[in-house]
Amino acid sequence: MKKISVYRPTTIEEAIQILSLHGTEAGVYAGGTDLLIRLKNRLKQAPTYLVDIKKINNLRYIKEDAQGGVRIGALTKLAEMAESDLLARKYPMLVQAVKMISSPELRNASTLGGDLLQEVWCQYLRGGYSCWRNGGYICYGAIGDNSYYHSAMGGRLCYAVYPGDAAPALITLDAKVKLATPSGMKELTVEQLVPGDMMVDGRIQSHVVRFNEILTEVVIPPPRPGFRASFEKLRPRGVWDFAMASTALGLQLRDKTIEDARVVFGGISGKPFRERSVEEFLKGKTLSAELAGQAPSQALRDAAPLKYNATKIDMAKGLLTSGLEKLAAS
Numbered sequence: 001m002k003k004i005s006v007y008r009p010t011t012i013e014e015a016i017q018i019l020s021l022h023g024t025e026a027g028v029y030a031g032g033t034d035l036l037i038r039l040k041n042r043l044k045q046a047p048t049y050l051v052d053i054k055k056i057n058n059l060r061y062i063k064e065d066a067q068g069g070v071r072i073g074a075l076t077k078l079a080e081m082a083e084s085d086l087l088a089r090k091y092p093m094l095v096q097a098v099k100m101i102s103s104p105e106l107r108n109a110s111t112l113g114g115d116l117l118q119e120v121w122c123q124y125l126r127g128g129y130s131c132w133r134n135g136g137y138i139c140y141g142a143i144g145d146n147s148y149y150h151s152a153m154g155g156r157l158c159y160a161v162y163p164g165d166a167a168p169a170l171i172t173l174d175a176k177v178k179l180a181t182p183s184g185m186k187e188l189t190v191e192q193l194v195p196g197d198m199m200v201d202g203r204i205q206s207h208v209v210r211f212n213e214i215l216t217e218v219v220i221p222p223p224r225p226g227f228r229a230s231f232e233k234l235r236p237r238g239v240w241d242f243a244m245a246s247t248a249l250g251l252q253l254r255d256k257t258i259e260d261a262r263v264v265f266g267g268i269s270g271k272p273f274r275e276r277s278v279e280e281f282l283k284g285k286t287l288s289a290e291l292a293g294q295a296p297s298q299a300l301r302d303a304a305p306l307k308y309n310a311t312k313i314d315m316a317k318g319l320l321t322s323g324l325e326k327l328a329a330s
């Protein structure tokens with residue numbers, strides 16, 4: 001592992017000052033389950049200066065706000081979310097999604113902020129290959145084994161999928177995030193937070209957080225009467241793994257009529273893939289098993305699978321059907 005220096009600030013302001021001082025050589029260190037592996041594998045974008053934010057107070061909580069929504073601190077452990085009675089009562093689909101992230105042991109270490117902002121999990125990148133994302137000139141995922149962790153919806157230079165499960169669930173709930181920046185707090189939707197690969201401060205990343213910004217909080221609006229949601233996930237290894245495909249659904253119902261819909265696929269694209277054509281198709285229709293069977297024909301029409309991963313598109317469509325069927329039957 002390369003030599004690193006660790007800072008332990010006690011305030012957000014101090015952490016931002018340190019990040020600003022070292023530029024892209026520094027990185028935020030929270031749960032460490034993603035960052036430490038990047039360091040161990042000597043990835044080009046791994047930082048030299050770690051800014052350990054665990055000593056900063058008030059970033060680890062799950063609490064109800066005055067409007068009936070819920071605020072979750074970025075340092076909240078995934079295990080704490082999985083065991084939260086408040087979340088289970090208000091957003092059971094989010095708890096369902098979090099319980100499918102990794103293993104119980106890793107959920108005890110991983111934070112919500114870390115899950116949202118994690119690096120992609122392409123086996124070539126994690127194996128230290130000099131691929132395009134790691135400072136080289138070739139994408140091994142595009143030409144090698146792309147069965148599991150690569151996009152079936154196209155890509156540009158990198159074909160790795162966005163690996164997080166919390167983001168698709170939170171987009172379905174219309175959640176927002178707060179970022180501390182040198183010029184004050186900034187608010188984005190979760191969809192804006194993770195738009196897929198782009199260059200930010202000279203680094204390729206799936207999210208838009210700049211080198212001197214810190215994700216502090218996720219804000220979920222109050223659940224509305226008649227809102228129903230589900231999360232489904234298929235993974236190579238049943239106990240713990242990243243999604244080969246996942247589907248987060250949110251339906252706003254009046255009796256059985258769908259007034260509004262959110263459909264977000266995970267594991268198939270470089271970003272949580274919000275499928276607006278299915279959302280439009282569902283609006284105004286009556287939720288039923290028959291509709292569940294019709295919806296996949298509207299989904300993922302722009303799919304562009306690689307040599308070995310076309311099955312991911314079938315999986316995603318199958319999850320869409322099963323999610324709608326479950327909501328129709330409940």
Ligand code: SF4
Pocket residue numbers: 120122123124125131132133134138139140141142150157158159160
């Ligand atoms: S998919 Fe991305 S991370 Fe994987 S080999 Fe290609 S460029 Fe590297």
